[in-house]
Amino acid sequence: MSECQCRKCPNGFDSVCWVDWGRENLCTATERHTVTNDSIQGTGVVPGVAYAPAVWVRPRPELPEAGEPIAEDAIDAEYARFEKAADTVAERLGARAQEAVGEAGEVLKATVGMVRDRGWRKAVKKNVRSLQRAEFAVVNATDKFIDMFEKAGGLMLERTTDLKDVRDRVIAELRGEEEPGLPNAHEPSVLFADDLAPADTAGLDTEIFTALVTELGGPTSHTAIIARQLGVPCVVATGTSLRDIPSGEKVLVDGASGTISRDVDEAKARAAVAESAEREKLIAQWEGPAATRDGHRMQLLANVADPKAARASAKSQAEGVGLYRTELNFLSAAKEPAVDEQAEIYRQVFEAFGDRKVVVRTLDAGSDKPIAYATLQEEENPALGVRGLRIARNNEGLMTRQLDAIAQAAESRPEGAQTWVMAPMVATRKEATWFAGLCRERGLTAGAMIEVPAAALLADTIMPELDFVSIGTNDLTQYAMAADRLSPQLAYLTDPWQPAVLRLIQMTCEAGKRHDVPVGVCGEAAADPWLACVLTGLGVSSLSAAANALPAVGAQLAELDLDDCRAMAEAALSAAGATESREQALAAIGR
Structure with a gap:
């Protein structure tokens, strides 16, 4: 690994820049x-x-105190003791990664990367050279990175658990204790x-x-x-x-x-467990396509991050891709990939879905997804800063080259295949007009993410400029409620069942109907079966989520009529909060 150029880890810990394993989950x-x-x-x-x-x-091992310093002539031996322990932990975790499948294996590989990270080991070595015992040197080095991640917040904050786990396993190995x-x-x-x-x-x-x-x-x-x-x-x-x-x-x-x-x-x-098991069987038998009991169609699409995820999702009940997160291909890239290089990656995703619809999101870099070549180095509040479409404001070539690559990759698609492209963080009509023009110059269907409340409020002025919109409920919720969506303490606010969020979705759907512009949802709300019914009642025309979440959504929709979904939506909109919204929606259909 080379020294990290990510804004979130300026002191050299680069494992954090690896692929975000969880955005589609x-x-x-x-x-x-x-x-x-x-x-x-x-x-x-x-x-x-x-x-x-x-x-x-x-229990985790008790963390060591500073203790007596080591002798200067013991520095090399002490660091060698650390390296042996760290290598043993890495090999043990690596073996588990080989046995694990899918995302479990990928997550373990990322943890192995943390154990082997040169920036972390360099910090340990520096501490040992200052005459600290290996155990205490590990604690101090890890604390430095934990402090960085906590200050960064968001996804970085959640990765502190992984860092502490690496620390504890190495300390246990150094002491000859049982692995926690x-x-x-x-x-x-x-x-x-x-x-x-x-x-x-x-x-x-x-x-x-x-x-x-x-x-x-x-x-x-x-x-x-x-x-x-x-x-x-x-x-x-x-x-x-x-x-x-x-x-x-x-x-x-x-x-x-x-x-x-x-x-x-x-x-x-026991009865509750049995009922849940029966429900799981019903979900497992659902094959699609999705429709309410009285025949109202709902298009279910998959969220994907890369060609591998696309190939797996293509085998599911998904009718296409509703959100291709292109930035997740490039989180560790130090420089912008060439147009041909990007096009080859996009082509593999298109190929996996044949002639089915694929909705590509342009780079949503910034905030908790820093990309070295596309993210500002310093921002006081990156979640409200230069991210998504805003990056292209001072670097239009970054956007035009990506659109060139998408158009180039789309040329190999079967005749009639739908290649839709949407920009994240659109907030004004002017931004929508500019982006749509760039797309249409390249023969691409133009859309925008509705995740900034301003875009929902101005939907009637933005819609005429676009061919479609997709609501990103994750960001729309955090911006509408002024609450970090990754904060456990604020989960009651960042719940997409919040009536204020549902009203913004309702406004967008009504504008879409007036202007004949389809409105999809590609945030976490699309994966909640009951909330998916509410979204259907509000007028959403497609739902995009992790492929393994789609059968539960499809099975639930099949049990209700469209009027049931509308009744749920009406009840949810009049609630006092998120919990009441869910309760009232279910009560509206006798659940």
């Missing part, structure tokens, strides 16, 4: 964080119900932790660990990502109330609502 049911006498409320990230005794992960992590459970159990590291979740035996619950974490944490792949119910960000539940106590976990219930009647708990 955002949570489907963020809920309010509360606790009652018999239940704890967190953020549900993977639906499903489990009932089993709680077990806590093995999963407990030795011999019966079905619910795994509890403050937070789970990739090395724990990637190799999880789902026959033993039937659900995951963590105090910390968020919708894009590795716990959530891998839990979704494994299909195990998962609740994160419960807060410290979780500590009240000891190992051995039976709990009922609902991954959709985000609840952990105590003292539940066993017969009722």
Whole structure:
């Protein structure tokens, strides 16, 4: 690895710049964080119900104090001791990565990269040379990067769990202690932790660990990502109330609502688990295409990040791609790829979907997705700064070259194949007009993301300039509610069920109908089956989510008429908050 050029890690830790493994796997049911006498409320990230005794992960090693300094003639030997321990941990994790499949394997490989990171090891070496023992040198070096990630916030903040895991495993190896992590459970159990590291979740035996619950974490944490792949119910960000539940106590976990219930009647708990299992069977049998019970069609599309993800998603029930996140191909690139190089990557995604529709999003760099060649080095508030379309304001060539590459790749597509292109962070009619012109010069269908509240409020003036729009509910929610969407403390605000967010979506859909412009949704809201019904009732014409989330959405839509969806939408819009919005929507159809 070369020295990192990412704005988020100026001191040299470059593993953080690797592919964002979780953007297409955002949570489907963020809920309010509360606790009652018999239940704890967190953020549900993977639906499903489990009932089993709680077990806590093995404790992390006690962190060392400074202690006596080492002698100067012991520096080389002390650093060699660290290197041997770090290499052993890396080899052990690497072996697990080889055995893991899909995203679990990729996440573990990223953790191995952290253990081998030259910037981190250089910091340890510097500490050892200042006469610190290896264990204390590891703590100090890791603390430096943890502090950087915490200041950066967003996705970087969530990666502190991975850093702490690397630190703890190396310290345990240096001491000859047992590796921290999963407990030795011999019966079905619910795994509890403050937070789970990739090395724990990637190799999880789902026959033993039937659900995951963590105090910390968020919708894009590795716990959530891998839990979704494994299909195990998962609740994160419960807060410290979780500590009240000891190992051995039976709990009922609902991954959709985000609840952990105590003292539940066993017969009722077993019935809830059986009902959930039957629901999963129904979902597994759904084949598409999606439509309500009375025949109203809803196009279900996949979110993809790269050619590999596209090939996997093409085998699902997805009718095409609703969000191709092009920036995720280039997070570690030090310089802008040439047009031909970009075109080859895009061509592979197009090829995977044949003549089906593919919606490409131009670079959404900046904020929590820094790209060395496209991101400003210093911004006070990057989430509200120069990101998305705004990058091209002072670097139009960056946009035109990417559009040239997309058009070049589209030339090889079958006749009639739809290649749509949309820009992120559009806020004004002028921006929409400019971008649409660039697209049409190249024969591309032009669209925009509706994720800035201004774009929803001005939808009637923006729509005539475009061929389609797609609502990014993740950013629309955080901007409308003035709350960081990755903050566990603000999950009650960043819930897409918030009535204010639904009203912005309603405004956009109504404008789309007036101007005959299709309106899609490609944020996390599209993956929530009940919210998908509300979006259908509001007038959304397509939903794009992780491919493995689509069957649950399709199966749920098939059980309702369009009038049911409209009744749910009307009820949700009149609610006082996100939790009430969901409750009133379900009550409107007798659920």
